[in-house]
Amino acid sequence: MKWARSRGTALLTALLALLLLPGRAAASHLSGGESDLMGIYGGISLVLGFAGLLGILGLVPARWRWRGYRWGRWLLAAGLLVLIGGGFHAATVGTVEQRAGDEAFGRLATQQIVGTLAVFFTFWGAVYYLARKSGVLNMGESVKYSVLRNGDPPEWTAYRVERPGEHRLMWVPVAAMGILAVFFTAGVLIAILRLQPGARL
Amino acid sequence: MMFSNVEGSASRNFFYTAVIWMAIGMSFGLFAAVLLIFPDLVKNIPVLEYFTFGRVRPVHTNLVLFGWLSGAYFATLFYMVPRVCGTKLWSERLGNFTVVFYNLLMTAYGVTLLLGMNAGREYAESTWVLKLLTVVMFALVFFNVLMTFANRKEKELYVTAWYMLGAIVTAPVIYVIGNQFLLPTNPITGVNDAVVNWFYGHNILGYWFTPIGVGAVYYLLPKLTGNPIWSHKLSMIGFWMLMFVYGPTGAHHLVNGPVPYWLQTVAIAFSVCLIIPVWTVLTNFYGTMNGRWGAVKESVPLKFTVTAMVFYFITCFQGPMQSLRSVSSIIHFTNWVVGHAHLAVLGTFSFIMFATIYYALPRLINREIWSAKLMDWHYWLSLIGFTLFFVSLTIGGLVQGSDWAANQSANFIASVINQRPFNIARAFGGAMILGAQVLFIYNIFKTATAGRVFSGESAEAGSIVAGV
């Protein structure tokens, strides 16, 4: 715990220093700045982090639960690494549009996003830590059942036994989500890539 | 005038009147869509010539958001909160008074907006007096609900209760601050006005429309499946994440615009983070549906709920994506945004309200839904119409953005010409949606007047519905 604490403090201090390093205010209204690489890194990091979180909390289907426990924290760490490493990468890729006299701009822009995420994760880390410590997270699984025992008669579907093979219906919405996600992503990518490089952000 | 104190009457009356406002609001929406295809439609027709797109559009948005969806939400609050609290609604009488108040207020909205009394801020168009009255309306509902919570017998707060409480505590704050503290002089001007307006415009979605809708699903799913929510932990993460992450996202409506870069970055980062609360909700949903997927085939409420979840996922897949600066540069100001907005309020939250009405109304008025066939028609027509609607708008938006980007010399008209087929498809989709809702309203009407008595213990598959 001690080594974690000292490293944690070091990390926090480094982040704070990065945030507090003065940047130029004139850059604040301009666009350009960090490319949307951070968005991609952020998305990947979120997926890894979320999967890791599910694993740690044992919220994976029973068959894979042991894998979740085993790999959860590593997935979370991987997510964090992707985020920080991505931040460095995005900063080095540089700005799309440099205005005269804004040498600090690239760093300022990355500062802003790292700062935002630092706040976000610090807050949630603190909340999670406090929640774990107070035991609140383990309470109240019974709360789930309260809605089933109130006076409102459930729908007939609550008693309808699933026939063999019907569980495969769950793939219909999954397929719909997948198709739509691909459709939107493809549409956006096609539109962006059809632009001349100078016109892209 | 004595208002009824019958248990469940306020909820039922809100549902009845909300669907009427839905029909009216959607009709104005269809009218607006048709005006984009035939711009000279009302030209030279006395009185109607004033109802140009610019006057019709705010009538549509205000009546569907504050008339239909908020009305249905009040009904949902009055239905679900007593049941998760294990006690009656604190005052049906006050609830029914609020129903009358709400209907008068919505009429005032419609009339004043058609007359052109527009405050010039999106989703905050109503005049100052009406805004004050809107706060009063929310206060009447929330007071009733909070008193119900205070008197509750069920000590444990179920997930739905959190979401409802969260909405009650935050939505008024959003409304008041977002409407410039309800000061008639509107002291916040310039770019700050836009920042405050979009703080309001987006967060009224995140702190009013989302929590009640998601809370409703958390109630409906166990009732429709007989399973408890899959994970209590996940539901906690989802709720608190929503409360925290949604707030700073407002400025994503102003990306690449004349607002500070840091504000845009904050909004974009938090918009991307919104993926988490949505995925927790969806994961929970999928887990809860375990072993009940077969029932979806035979239950329209379940169909609407499942479909709403798909659209919810898509809304919150599109949302983070479109807040990125490069994507925004293509789709901002285009029809894509219109499609996205409807994915949320129509595809997700209205569909959830349809499921809620099909579930709650029989229990409120002790009548079976009159026609299973009409329910099916309602679902399929809504789904097909809406899919046509948002797909055409999405593609149209990408075409629009590409047209602008490709042509640097402001040959704007090309983008207008190219939108025509998409506007036509959108109007078709909209007409189907409206048609579906007409069937829905008819079914409700027949249920109320001629439905068979509701048998809550019915366990035979497919035998619940009487009539046609």
Place this chain on the structure above:
Amino acid sequence: MGNKFERNAALLGLGAFLLLAGAIVATVAVPLMQEDLYAASPSSPRYSGMYADGKPISSQVARGREIYIREGCWYCHTQQVRTLPNDAAFQAPAVTLDDGRTVGGRPTRPEDYGNDNPALLGSQRTGPDLKYVGHRLPSKEWHIAHLIDPRSTEPNSIMPSYAHLPADELDALAEYLLVLRDWAVPVETLAKYPGPNILEATDDILPEEYQGLVNPYSIDDAAVLARAEQLIEDAGCLQCHGPDMRGMTAEDGWGSPPYPTNWYEAGKTHSDQFIFWVISEGTLKEDGSGSGMPAWRLNGLSDEDRWALTTYIKWLGTQE
């Protein structure tokens, strides 16, 4: 689970409220404290008071803004030029002033909105951005004609007709649209006024950048003439220049000079460069405000398009 959840409702509510409060502080309060988000600048338009040259701003302007809000123009038109190459076409023209400063030619900034109440940034571009429309279309007649029947100036427009509005409201709206420009950019520097009867003007008044230009097309090129005819149809030129292309005069109901030219006469009288210049930059009235002739360089016609039109008019000059 006992007492922990007894008090939970209040605690839960407080928690949700605090989280939102954090967001409000960060994204609403902090920008409010940033001074440069308030300050008006020489660029931001004013709707009442005086122009820089001492002329009073018409009271119609403020009224026009109210009508713009009332009729919901802001639902289809934005008033923000983004920091993107896509939006460069909507910027105010870049002009170097006498003291060497460059104004215009940039995306909109907070200072361009000053104390606009409400700020009409807009959220949809069913129609073009209007933040600097006063530069592109500096003619009151054009705006009024467009408002009465949008399809008269742009055949493919889907904008509704505002013919039902009384004449003074249309006048007010037009006045408002004319002040939508970068006020740091002198409007006169854009279009040049060649005189009440344009057929009397000669090449002496051609600005430098137009003097040395060469028409890449020949009047014998049938493809170019066909292209020009298509452009004429798309851009609605004949609405003002007459279906027979012989222009309009006061007898035809045209308000004040300069009148839309007779193209046959123009083709005979003017040089290629002159015609190209008028098409590109538009014309002004004697009082310095815009005549009905738009500056097509800013309104969607490329160099090639304008040379094609020039060639067509020169060709018409040989046809009589």
